[in-house]
Amino acid sequence: MTRKKLIVLTGAGVSAESGISTFRDSNGLWENHDIRDVASPEGWRENLALVLDFYNQRRKQARECVPNEAHLTLARLEVYFDVQIITQNVDDLHERAGSSQVLHLHGELSKAQSTLDPKLIYTLDHWEIKEGDKCEKGSQLRPFIVWFGEAVPMMVPAINLARTADIFLVLGTSLKVYPAAGLIDYAPRQAKKYLIDPKIPDSPLPKDVNLIQEKATVGMKILEEILLKDLN
The missing domain is CATH 3.40.50.1220 (TPP-binding domain)
Structure with missing residues (x-):
């Protein structure tokens, strides 16, 4: 059947x-950041290091949860x-x-994406994406996350x-x-x-x-x- x-x-x-936690919770982990600073293309352009660190911490937290x-x-x-x-x-x-x-x-926290070619997606075997981590075409890797405005x-x-x-x-x-x-x-x-x-x-x-x-x-x-x- x-x-x-x-x-x-x-x-x-x-x-x-x-x-x-999520940014929609009053005590959520996103509340210390303006959502546009860490989850938008504009935030990425203005402060790449902040965005990378933010998602690195989210990735680390998720790995510790069951x-x-x-x-x-x-x-x-x-x-x-x-x-x-x-x-x-x-x-x-x-x-x-x-x-x-x-x-x-x-999107998925456990993956990274090329900033040059969105079709290039990589599964991470660790919890960090660092400045200088690049795709095969030479562009910085970003979190594989759909941001506001995308x-x-x-x-x-x-x-x-x-x-x-x-x-x-x-x-x-x-x-x-x-x-x-x-x-x-x-x-x-x-x-x-x-x-x-x-x-x-x-x-x-x-x-x-x-x-x-x-x-x-x-x-x-x-x-x-x-x-x-x-x-x-």
């Missing part, structure tokens, strides 16, 4: 439970479903938990994935942050849709979206029971 497609959009709330139960539950569900994860997170916790199909919308090249593949969903789950992110929040609108009308979010949404949810008002780790255990029960 063909397994149903479970398409999952994940965001910062999933990583936060593993100890990774996947949580939400990550692990998604990986377990691959036994029963064709699970495809679309993540706004730049860490590799989904992969380390065992998920085999992960699309990163906003295009999101993986958006089209993500939309195409959303269109294939039998079940669409939004986990650890609100339905307010676009363009990613719009992905649920591409899911087929007959697809079952779930949102796991501890906060009450500011505006009413679409009638076909089922809200599980819990943090990611707790909500995933509830949803796992629902999905496996539906299989029987």
Whole structure:
């Protein structure tokens, strides 16, 4: 029997439970920096050393964190479903938990990119990118991160994935942050849709979206029971 497609959009709330803070948190690690200073092409041009150090520290932190139960539950569900994860997170916790199909919308901390040729992408075997680290064409390496003001090249593949969903789950992110929040609108009308979010949404949810008002780790255990029960 063909397994149903479970398409999952994940965001910062999933990583936060593993100890990774984000700039959207009031106590987040980004708060000591203006976001434009460390996550924009302008910031890179104005202070390359600051940006490199900022992401080196994020990379080091991510390596010290471990996947949580939400990550692990998604990986377990691959036994029963064709699970495809679309993540706004730049860490590799989904992969380390065992998920085999992960699309990163906003780039990956564990990789570097040429500033001259964006197609030249390198997997890092350490946590630092230093000034003077260059690609094969001689240009400085930068973090493989989609910064503010830059295009999101993986958006089209993500939309195409959303269109294939039998079940669409939004986990650890609100339905307010676009363009990613719009992905649920591409899911087929007959697809079952779930949102796991501890906060009450500011505006009413679409009638076909089922809200599980819990943090990611707790909500995933509830949803796992629902999905496996539906299989029987």
